[in-house]
Amino acid sequence: MKILITGVNGFLGYYLAEQLLQKNFSVIATGKGECRLPFIGQHNFVYESMDFTDPFSIHDVFERVRPDVVIHAGAMSKPDECEMNQMKAYMMNVEGTVQLLINSADVKSFFVFVSTDFVFDGVKGIYNEEDAPQPVNYYGRTKLEAEEAVKDYENDWAIVRTVLVYGKNHTGRMNILTLVKEKLEKGEEYSVVDDQIRTPTYVEDLAKAIISIVEKRAKGIFHISGKDILTPYQMAVKTAVHLGLDKSLIKKVTAADFSQPAKRPPRTGFRIEKARRELGYEPLSFEEGLEKTFS
Ligand SMILES: NC(=O)c1ccc[n+]([C@@H]2O[C@H](COP(=O)([O-])OP(=O)(O)OC[C@H]3O[C@@H](n4cnc5c(N)ncnc54)[C@H](OP(=O)(O)O)[C@@H]3O)[C@@H](O)[C@H]2O)c1
Numbered sequence: 367m368k369i370l371i372t373g374v375n376g377f378l379g380y381y382l383a384e385q386l387l388q389k390n391f392s393v394i395a396t397g398k399g400e401c402r403l404p405f406i407g408q409h410n411f412v413y414e415s416m417d418f419t420d421p422f423s424i425h426d427v428f429e430r431v432r433p434d435v436v437i438h439a440g441a442m443s444k445p446d447e448c449e450m451n452q453m454k455a456y457m458m459n460v461e462g463t464v465q466l467l468i469n470s471a472d473v474k475s476f477f478v479f480v481s482t483d484f485v486f487d488g489v490k491g492i493y494n495e496e497d498a499p500q501p502v503n504y505y506g507r508t509k510l511e512a513e514e515a516v517k518d519y520e521n522d523w524a525i526v527r528t529v530l531v532y533g534k535n536h537t538g539r540m541n542i543l544t545l546v547k548e549k550l551e552k553g554e555e556y557s558v559v560d561d562q563i564r565t566p567t568y569v570e571d572l573a574k575a576i577i578s579i580v581e582k583r584a585k586g587i588f589h590i591s592g593k594d595i596l597t598p599y600q601m602a603v604k605t606a607v608h609l610g611l612d613k614s615l616i617k618k619v620t621a622a623d624f625s626q627p628a629k630r631p632p633r634t635g636f637r638i639e640k641a642r643r644e645l646g647y648e649p650l651s652f653e654e655g656l657e658k659t660f661s
Pocket residue numbers: 372373374375376377378379396397398416417418419438439440441442443444458462480481482483528529530531532539
């Protein structure tokens with residue numbers, strides 16, 4: 367089975383490629399520009415430079431490769447950047463997805479789209495797959511619009527929504543755990559909100575769940591996250607304690623204390639019963655994920 371991944375140079379992309387290669391799938395890794403992964407030369411790994419906002423680039427790769435499965439993990443994934451560059455965010459997150467769907471339809475690929483908890487308004491919290499989305503920022507709006515395009519796809523599709531992904535970072539993107547380590551090791555204070563709730567997701571659990579979806583050809587929407595409900599402040603303190611760093615440097619703040627371009631949904635987090643039932647998904651606890659992140 368040939369599996370094409372977009373955004374492979376990103377945080378999740380690395381783990382998708384690694385786990386698919388371990389399972390002997392044929393991986394067509396795509397990203398903008400040069401490959402930044404250490405898998406070049408490995409059996410079953412091919413890298414193609416493909417900008418998914420460029421229809422010619424996509425068409426060229428799809429015609430040559432004809433993937434059986436497309437995992438669309440690439441995105442403009444930072445909410446503040448999306449808020450400040452809305453045209454670019456639309457081109458990347460909506461138009462890019464539409465172009466990939468058009469080319470996937472030609473070869474009847476199974477299309478797996480990675481989406482976000484930010485499609486919800488964050489009022490109710492702990493959402494299931496049937497809850498009604500209502501984004502509060504532009505990033506969430508683009509991801510929801512892309513989801514709508516995926517739902518109209520004429521072949522098999524799955525949408526994987528996830529929440530605050532953390533883990534060891536091989537490709538540059540920081541997450542809350544790696545930021546806590548960096549700041550506290552320098553003796554700097556770090557302000558973190560305590561009035562938002564999330565079910566943080568260990569990155570290897572997310573990659574594993576996506577690969578189960580591919581293997582089972584599971585269709586529809588799946589909520590994939592960790593099982594512990596935490597505020598970002600609680601995550602930061604647990605990280606400091608785990609690393610033996612000075613937790614008094616972590617300052618508890620509220621969203622109102624921050625002026626960020628993109629509004630954040632206050633209470634997200636997921637119910638993961640559907641994934642447990644249909645995929646046999648069982649995530650690590652936050653403590654176990656912490657351990658693996660810094661192992
Ligand atoms: N991380 C989280 O906490 C989180 C939470 C919820 C949902 N998600 C979703 O999960 C998915 C993966 O996120 P991530 O954390 O791995 O994000 P990431 O580290 O920012 O990776 C995204 C990748 O997409 C690539 N990309 C952007 N525009 C592209 C284009 N036009 N053509 C080709 N590649 C392009 C980026 O390339 P460059 O590296 O070259 O810029 C980057 O490597 C995204 O869909 C995101 O929306 C993430």
